[in-house]
Amino acid sequence: EDQVTQSPEALRLQEGESSSLNCSYTVSGLRGLFWYRQDPGKGPEFLFTLYSAGEEKEKERLKATLTKKESFLHITAPKPEDSATYLCAAGQAGTALIFGKGTTLSVSS
Amino acid sequence: NAGVMQNPRHLVRRRGQEARLRCSPVKGHSHVYWYRQLPEEGLKFMVYLQKENIIDESGMPKERFSAEFPKEGPSILRIQQVVRGDSAAYFCASSPLSGGSKNIQYFGAGTRLSVL
Numbered sequence: 305e306d307q308v309t310q311s312p313e314a315l316r317l318q319e320g321e322s323s324s325l326n327c328s329y330t331v332s333g334l335r336g337l338f339w340y341r342q343d344p345g346k347g348p349e350f351l352f353t354l355y356s357a358g359e360e361k362e363k364e365r366l367k368a369t370l371t372k373k374e375s376f377l378h379i380t381a382p383k384p385e386d387s388a389t390y391l392c393a394a395g396q397a398g399t400a401l402i403f404g405k406g407t408t409l410s411v412s413s
Numbered sequence: 414n415a416g417v418m419q420n421p422r423h424l425v426r427r428r429g430q431e432a433r434l435r436c437s438p439v440k441g442h443s444h445v446y447w448y449r450q451l452p453e454e455g456l457k458f459m460v461y462l463q464k465e466n467i468i469d470e471s472g473m474p475k476e477r478f479s480a481e482f483p484k485e486g487p488s489i490l491r492i493q494q495v496v497r498g499d500s501a502a503y504f505c506a507s508s509p510l511s512g513g514s515k516n517i518q519y520f521g522a523g524t525r526l527s528v529l
Binding site: 308335336338340345346347348349350353391393395399400401402403404405406 | 417419446448453454455456457458461468469472504516517518519520521522523
């Protein structure tokens with residue numbers, strides 16, 4: 305069965321304390337691994353797409369990496385405004401995304 | 414450019430009524446997806462449509478739920494005879510015609526359905 309699993313479910317960090325979020329997947333015909341950010345009461349906001357193992361992408365304090373079985377979202381020196389739920393999703397050819405349940409990140413000052 | 418627009422943002426229905434959710438995709442996008450998000454659950458795929466066609470409805474319950482994306486106008490997700498278990502946030506996403514790096518799905522703010 306195709307599935308995406310994210311860990312941890314929740315993560316509390318102090319401002320400036322770097323960490324990583326994990327997304328493991330077992331998906332046939334993977335056509336892309338997507339990361340989204342979701343704030344309370346809002347829709348998911350696109351962050352990154354990764355297509356092949358070894359690929360990395362960066363945006364401000366965030367860096368996403370991909371292996372054949374998992375993806376990591378590294379957060380360097382986070383700030384309180386980085387607090388959100390981060391969603392990982394696997395894309396298959398010609399169809400919808402398979403989402404994990406997300407990691408809720410809280411960054412305190 | 415306007416993003417994906419969903420309305421209403423909040424919808425309250427009594428059991429047995431009909432709920433109609435609307436989604437206008439990003440201008441130029443011809444692919445629309447509907448997802449449902451239950452409390453403490455991840456986003457679950459419901460249906461994938463292109464203009465005037467349902468491409469994949471494997472995630473949509475066979476009864477009471479229907480979706481359309483007409484040639485003109487927004488995509489509609491219709492839930493007939495709602496029950497309390499239908500209470501959830503419903504999200505619409507759209508993507509451009511071509512695949513590859515342009516197949517990113519962009520999401521609307523969602524419709525929060527509450528069934529009394």
